[in-house]
Amino acid sequence: AQSVTQLDSQVPVFEEAPVELRCNYSSSVSVYLFWYVQYPNQGLQLLLKYLSGSTLVESINGFEAEFNKSQTSFHLRKPSVHISDTAEYFCAVLNTGGFKTIFGAGTRLFVKA
Amino acid sequence: NAGVTQTPKFQVLKTGQSMTLQCAQDMNHEYMSWYRQDPGMGLRLIHYSVGAGITDQGEVPNGYNVSRSTTEDFPLRLLSAAPSRTSVYFCASSYRQVNEKLFFGSGTQLSVL
Numbered sequence A: 001a002q003s004v005t006q007l008d009s010q011v012p013v014f015e016e017a018p019v020e021l022r023c024n025y026s027s028s029v030s031v032y033l034f035w036y037v038q039y040p041n042q043g044l045q046l047l048l049k050y051l052s053g054s055t056l057v058e059s060i061n062g063f064e065a066e067f068n069k070s071q072t073s074f075h076l077r078k079p080s081v082h083i084s085d086t087a088e089y090f091c092a093v094l095n096t097g098g099f100k101t102i103f104g105a106g107t108r109l110f111v112k113a
Numbered sequence B: 001n002a003g004v005t006q007t008p009k010f011q012v013l014k015t016g017q018s019m020t021l022q023c024a025q026d027m028n029h030e031y032m033s034w035y036r037q038d039p040g041m042g043l044r045l046i047h048y049s050v051g052a053g054i055t056d057q058g059e060v061p062n063g064y065n066v067s068r069s070t071t072e073d074f075p076l077r078l079l080s081a082a083p084s085r086t087s088v089y090f091c092a093s094s095y096r097q098v099n100e101k102l103f104f105g106s107g108t109q110l111s112v113l
Helices: none
Strands: A003-006 A010-014 A019-021 A023-026 A031-038 A044-050 A056-058 A064-068 A073-078 A087-095 A107-112 B004-007 B010-013 B019-025 B031-038 B042-051 B054-057 B064-066 B076-078 B087-094 B108-112
Touching (some): A003 A087, A010 A019, A019 A107, A031 A064, A031 A073, A044 A064, A044 A073, A073 A087, B004 B087, B010 B019, B019 B087, B042 B064
Parallel strands (some): B010 B108
Antiparallel strands (some): A019 A073, A023 A073, A031 A044, A031 A087, A064 A073, B004 B019, B019 B076, B031 B042, B031 B087, B042 B054, B064 B076, B087 B108
């Protein structure tokens, strides 16, 4: 069975500073990887995904994540954060050919002015 | 396009009561699933369905039943509620059985007294 570990439960950062949210996964087969974002009192929205091909994937709002198979990681980064990026971020893994998307515990990003 | 619709948004139950959380999607998605979200634990998969008439268990299925009589609807039934069932419940769907991108509803906040 697959699993996901998000190494930080909370990450406070000042506006315009860079940020990295860490995610490690465990699986015995090849995987798809995802980052979802949850704004207060809302459901989750897909931020970006890795299915195959280039190991660096980007979102439309400046986030990027890199799939590192040897380290079984999929860390999320942004070079300069905005107040509006304050949200909870979830890393998720799906075994290729599987039906169960498994989520990590989440990282709460708090951007301060 | 309504997307994934969950009702009710809030519910309070007494221990031992049962109820059904409703989920409907209008995107003709094959795959539907139920998650519960608890602080510090992220989202945990309860049950999922890969098509009408087909359901299977997720990570935490005990105490819950599901059915999928139509493509659009995927209700979650809580059997004999207990305080441990207090949580926020999310329904999610995706176009194909291999759920590359999940679309989430806005959630149902359930409190069991």
